[in-house]
Amino acid sequence: MNMKKLLTAIVLAASLATSSVVWSTQVQASTINDTAKQDSYSGVTYLYKMLQQEGIAYNCFYTNNKFGYRNGKPEGIVIHETATPNATAHDEAIYFNREWMNIDAYVHAFVDKNGVIQMMTPNYGTWGAGPVANSRFIQVELCEENNLADFAKGVNNDAVYVAQLLHRYDLVPTNAVHDGQGTIWSHHAVSKFLGGTNHTDPDGYFAKWGYSMDDFCDLVKYYYDQQPANTPVAPAATTPTQPTLPDPVATKVLMHDALIYDEDGKVTDAALEQAGAKLTLYGDKMIAGRKYLRIGVNQYVVASNVEGSLRYLTHNAYLYDNNGKRIGTSKFYRGKYLRTYGGRVKINGYKYYQIDVNQFVKVGNF
Numbered sequence: 001m002n003m004k005k006l007l008t009a010i011v012l013a014a015s016l017a018t019s020s021v022v023w024s025t026q027v028q029a030s031t032i033n034d035t036a037k038q039d040s041y042s043g044v045t046y047l048y049k050m051l052q053q054e055g056i057a058y059n060c061f062y063t064n065n066k067f068g069y070r071n072g073k074p075e076g077i078v079i080h081e082t083a084t085p086n087a088t089a090h091d092e093a094i095y096f097n098r099e100w101m102n103i104d105a106y107v108h109a110f111v112d113k114n115g116v117i118q119m120m121t122p123n124y125g126t127w128g129a130g131p132v133a134n135s136r137f138i139q140v141e142l143c144e145e146n147n148l149a150d151f152a153k154g155v156n157n158d159a160v161y162v163a164q165l166l167h168r169y170d171l172v173p174t175n176a177v178h179d180g181q182g183t184i185w186s187h188h189a190v191s192k193f194l195g196g197t198n199h200t201d202p203d204g205y206f207a208k209w210g211y212s213m214d215d216f217c218d219l220v221k222y223y224y225d226q227q228p229a230n231t232p233v234a235p236a237a238t239t240p241t242q243p244t245l246p247d248p249v250a251t252k253v254l255m256h257d258a259l260i261y262d263e264d265g266k267v268t269d270a271a272l273e274q275a276g277a278k279l280t281l282y283g284d285k286m287i288a289g290r291k292y293l294r295i296g297v298n299q300y301v302v303a304s305n306v307e308g309s310l311r312y313l314t315h316n317a318y319l320y321d322n323n324g325k326r327i328g329t330s331k332f333y334r335g336k337y338l339r340t341y342g343g344r345v346k347i348n349g350y351k352y353y354q355i356d357v358n359q360f361v362k363v364g365n366f
C-alpha cells in the first residue's frame, strides 16, 4: 500500500468510526516491530569497497576532516531519515561521496530495506546534526520506502545495526527523545535538547507509518539483548592486549589506495589506506604467492601499492588525474619503462595504472 492509499484509508476509517484511528495506529506500530523481527538482517556494505567495485573514486571524508568525539568515543547514535522519496541507500551513498564537500554534510551510514552502507568508520565524527551532536554521536540515516513491508525491513536493518554499534562502544540502549538523556537520539531530540540544528526527522516519516522513536528504541533493545556483549571492532577501545610489533624497517609513501589484509591474505573491514599516506612498515610476507608489507598487528597491504612494478610503454601516453581529467599536455614516449603502483583502476569507464599520487596512465598504453 502506498502512502496516499494508506492516508486515504485512515481518513476513511476515521469518518466511519472516530475511535478506529488511534486503535489502528497502535496495532500497526506493534505489527511493524513484529514484522521487522521476522525479517533477516541484510548486513553492512563498506562504501570504499562498493565504490572500488563500481570504479568510482572514494572521497574519504576524514582525510581532511578528521575529528574525534569529545569523550574519545561516541556517546550514542542519532537516528535520521533522508526525506528523499525513492532514493535508496546506494543512491544516497554515491551522492554524498561525490558532494559532501559542496553540501557540508556527511553521515556514518545509510540504511534501507537492502541493508546498511557504512560511509566511514564510526571512530571519528561526521557532519550530521550540528556541532554539539556531531562531537558526541554516530549519525545514521534511514532511507524512505514505499510500502509497509519494506518500511519494516528498513527499520529492522537500522535497529540491528544500531544495536551492534552500541555494543561496539560499550553503550547501553536508552531512549533520549523525551528528556535529552540517553544513547538513542532522534535528530528532532538533538534540535530540542542540544541545539545547533532545527531538523525534526525521523518523527514525521515514522508517524506516516504509525511508528515512533519509542517503537524504534524497543526494537533496538530487543536486538541488543540478543547480541553478544562486545564485538571487538574498535581497535583503540577494545584491544589492550595486542601482541607487540617488531621494530619498523622503513617508512614509505603509499602510491595507490590500498585495502588492508590480515595475515591469511583476507581483506579486512579496516578503512582503506589512501594514496599519499605515509606507512610505517614492519617487514614483508609472502601470502599465497603474493608479496605483502606489514603495516600493523595483523595488517598488511599488497606490496605493489608501495613498491610498484615496471611496465613497458608501447604507445605514447598522456597523464590523467583521479577524475580522469588530462593533466597538462606533456606525455610519456613509447619505448620507456614506467613504474606503476597497485592493480588497474577504473575511472569513468577507462582502465588506468597509477604511476604517482593522483597520476594515472591508460592501461592500453602498456
Ligand SMILES: [Zn+2]
Pocket (backbone or CB within 6 Å): 079, 080, 081, 128, 129, 187, 199, 201
Ligand atoms: Zn536528520
